[in-house]
Amino acid sequence: MAFTLPDLPYSQDALAPHISAETLSFHYGKHHKNYVNKLNELTANTPMASQSLEDVIKKAGAGPIFNNAAQVWNHTFYWNSLAPAGGGDPKGDLAKAIEKSFGNVADFKKKMTQSAVTLFGSGWSWLVKKPDGTLAIVETSNAGTPITGSDVPLLTCDVWEHAYYVDRRNDRAAYVEAFWKLVNWEFAAQNLARK
Numbered sequence: 001m002a003f004t005l006p007d008l009p010y011s012q013d014a015l016a017p018h019i020s021a022e023t024l025s026f027h028y029g030k031h032h033k034n035y036v037n038k039l040n041e042l043t044a045n046t047p048m049a050s051q052s053l054e055d056v057i058k059k060a061g062a063g064p065i066f067n068n069a070a071q072v073w074n075h076t077f078y079w080n081s082l083a084p085a086g087g088g089d090p091k092g093d094l095a096k097a098i099e100k101s102f103g104n105v106a107d108f109k110k111k112m113t114q115s116a117v118t119l120f121g122s123g124w125s126w127l128v129k130k131p132d133g134t135l136a137i138v139e140t141s142n143a144g145t146p147i148t149g150s151d152v153p154l155l156t157c158d159v160w161e162h163a164y165y166v167d168r169r170n171d172r173a174a175y176v177e178a179f180w181k182l183v184n185w186e187f188a189a190q191n192l193a194r195k
């Protein structure tokens with residue numbers, strides 16, 4: 001098959017108690033996997049089957065191929081935005097960039113929490129680097145992803161209900177609080193350094 005489900009960067013029980021193995025078994029093992037399978041079905045015997053995931057996302061623009069391809073990409077980025085030993089505070093250049101754009105880390109976290117909790121319906125809250133070098137919080141709906149534009153994503157929080165319903169029922173705010181206990185600042189710092 002052209003597109004494959006990347007391995008999780010940790011075991012399915014590694015994010016507990018903040019995010020349970022049961023959530024991971026559904027969110028990664030079923031939802032993420034189904035986006036990969038669906039993308040393979042939709043692109044079978046087309047030139048897209050041999051293109052990179054990023055190219056497919058940019059070329060598809062909208063519709064079922066875009067939705068499944070972008071969800072594959074967004075979820076892989078999301079798993080990397082979490083780490084079993086995550087949480088705490090950012091360091092180094094990332095901390096400086098956050099302070100420059102948001103005042104301080106606490107205000108940034110408050111602002112991204114607000115974004116994630118209030119985003120209407122299904123979508124994603126992102127920390128991105130804008131073309132002018134400043135950091136910003138942006139939201140995308142459904143399968144929307146910053147990589148179709150000029151922002152460089154540093155970190156994301158999946159706020160689809162499937163990300164939290166097993167553990168938290170309808171309490172998205174409790175899930176976002178758990179997100180901060182797992183946030184992978186090192187991944188964000190690597191993304192900041194990359195471009």
Ligand code: FE
Pocket residue numbers: 027031075158160162163
């Ligand atoms: Fe998801």
